[in-house]
Amino acid sequence: MVDKREAIMTAAMELFAERGFYGTPVPLIAEKAQVGSGTIYRYFKDKEALVNELYRHLKQEMFSCVGEDLGEEVPLRSICKSSFTNWVNYAITNQHAYKFLESHHHQPYLDAESQALSEGFRNQFAAILATGQEQQILKDDVPPEALVAFVSGIVHEAVKAHWVGYLELTPEIIDKIEEMAWQAIRN
Amino acid sequence: MVDKREAIMTAAMELFAERGFYGTPVPLIAEKAQVGSGTIYRYFKDKEALVNELYRHLKQEMFSCVGEDLGEEVPLRSICKSSFTNWVNYAITNQHAYKFLESHHHQPYLDAESQALSEGFRNQFAAILATGQEQQILKDDVPPEALVAFVSGIVHEAVKAHWVGYLELTPEIIDKIEEMAWQAIRN
DNA sequence: AAAAACGGAATGAAAGTTCATTCTGCAAGC
DNA sequence: GCTTGCAGAATGAACTTTCATTCCGTTTTT
Numbered sequence: 001m002v003d004k005r006e007a008i009m010t011a012a013m014e015l016f017a018e019r020g021f022y023g024t025p026v027p028l029i030a031e032k033a034q035v036g037s038g039t040i041y042r043y044f045k046d047k048e049a050l051v052n053e054l055y056r057h058l059k060q061e062m063f064s065c066v067g068e069d070l071g072e073e074v075p076l077r078s079i080c081k082s083s084f085t086n087w088v089n090y091a092i093t094n095q096h097a098y099k100f101l102e103s104h105h106h107q108p109y110l111d112a113e114s115q116a117l118s119e120g121f122r123n124q125f126a127a128i129l130a131t132g133q134e135q136q137i138l139k140d141d142v143p144p145e146a147l148v149a150f151v152s153g154i155v156h157e158a159v160k161a162h163w164v165g166y167l168e169l170t171p172e173i174i175d176k177i178e179e180m181a182w183q184a185i186r187n
Numbered sequence: 188m189v190d191k192r193e194a195i196m197t198a199a200m201e202l203f204a205e206r207g208f209y210g211t212p213v214p215l216i217a218e219k220a221q222v223g224s225g226t227i228y229r230y231f232k233d234k235e236a237l238v239n240e241l242y243r244h245l246k247q248e249m250f251s252c253v254g255e256d257l258g259e260e261v262p263l264r265s266i267c268k269s270s271f272t273n274w275v276n277y278a279i280t281n282q283h284a285y286k287f288l289e290s291h292h293h294q295p296y297l298d299a300e301s302q303a304l305s306e307g308f309r310n311q312f313a314a315i316l317a318t319g320q321e322q323q324i325l326k327d328d329v330p331p332e333a334l335v336a337f338v339s340g341i342v343h344e345a346v347k348a349h350w351v352g353y354l355e356l357t358p359e360i361i362d363k364i365e366e367m368a369w370q371a372i373r374n
Numbered sequence: 375a376a377a378a379a380c381g382g383a384a385t386g387a388a389a390g391t392t393c394a395t396t397c398t399g400c401a402a403g404c
Numbered sequence: 405g406c407t408t409g410c411a412g413a414a415t416g417a418a419c420t421t422t423c424a425t426t427c428c429g430t431t432t433t434t
Contacts (some may be wrong), residue, residue, distance in 0.1 A: 016423055038427080046425075
């Protein structure tokens with residue numbers, strides 16, 4: 001028998017990603033996970049606890065993929081390139097996870113721990129870009145958070161266009177877009 | 188007495204933007220609009236009809252602001268510049284409308300008419316950029332939809348950074364960002 | 375056989391919608 | 405001018421449905 005807890009989290013991830021938190025009834029999660037609705041409450045205190053645990057789990061999973069080269073002793077250019085590529089690839093291969101994470105930022109039902117985790121990861125990227133600004137590699141007339149925001153906007157929209165079918169994100173196209181983004185933020 | 192229909196739409200826009208469709212009860216909309224909850228059903232068949240009418244109304248309003256110079260007989264560079272500026276300014280001065288539109292793209296409760304309207308507008312921008320590619324003004328090793336996604340990502344995140352306070356979008360900064368985006372997509 | 379896990383009907387609260395009634399403004403009659 | 409009658413707008417309590425959560429009989433595990 002499969003792990004029920006995992007089945008519940010997977011079902012919840014897909015439904016929350018497609019229909020949002022308020023739009024997905026708990027019994028529907030149970031049905032999709034092939035589990036009685038009462039069983040969900042054996043693993044999670046309530047719906048809010050479920051969404052929070054799911055958020056933190058996926059956030060960490062995504063960060064460990066995207067930020068794997070973050071501490072490496074390599075040029076900033078390579079760190080950015082590999083992070084960007086990892087990021088887009090994570091989003092493409094984990095559509096539901098990425099959609100879920102994107103659409104749940106700063107939602108009122110996320111607790112302090114979830115918010116802190118998210119902010120911690122963002123700060124790590126901002127710190128990398130800030131050192132790039134100090135070394136005059138990156139444009140420094142704008143706060144590093146703004147650079148993070150720019151790049152995440154580009155990733156986010158490209159991935160959405162890919163999902164909807166407007167744009168096929170082949171490795172070559174991903175590379176081209178990454179070059180464009182780099183041109184936009186470099187000095 | 189103010190126009191009730193308008194009061195309802197304004198209240199719904201603000202609440203849907205802040206709390207999402209499923210997260211806002213109809214009676215709350217009524218309260219905010221200073222209207223009895225039954226009154227809403229005199230103007231809209233149900234909650235879904237309300238969100239669809241609101242979506243189409245705001246989409247058209249925004250397009251008429253952003254795309255006002257789209258058919259003009261002027262160089263591509265000016266069309267892009269003015270569209271970009273109009274777009275950012277619309278988002279800044281109509282925060283709730285912009286948030287509402289952004290967060291309701293491709294939601295399951297939007298009907299075919301709403302989806303078609305949205306796609307139609309998007310295609311008009313893509314077509315302009317495609318002619319720019321044919322004339323070798325813009326990078327053409329990427330589909331025009333990728334350029335649209337790239338620019339809308341930048342706008343969207345810049346505006347969010349402005350709202351959160353990371354970045355003050357003064358006319359000068361907007362200009363600078365527009366230049367960055369242009370540099371990234373031009374040949 | 376005892377204990378733990380499980381399922382899904384039951385429950386009460388909350389949400390969407392309806393509808394009998396109350397307002398409101400205007401035109402006809404006095 | 406003032407009253408009366410009327411039509412349509414507005415209302416919000418009541419109704420219906422939906423949802424999160426609980427409860428308890430059943431199944432599985434140890």
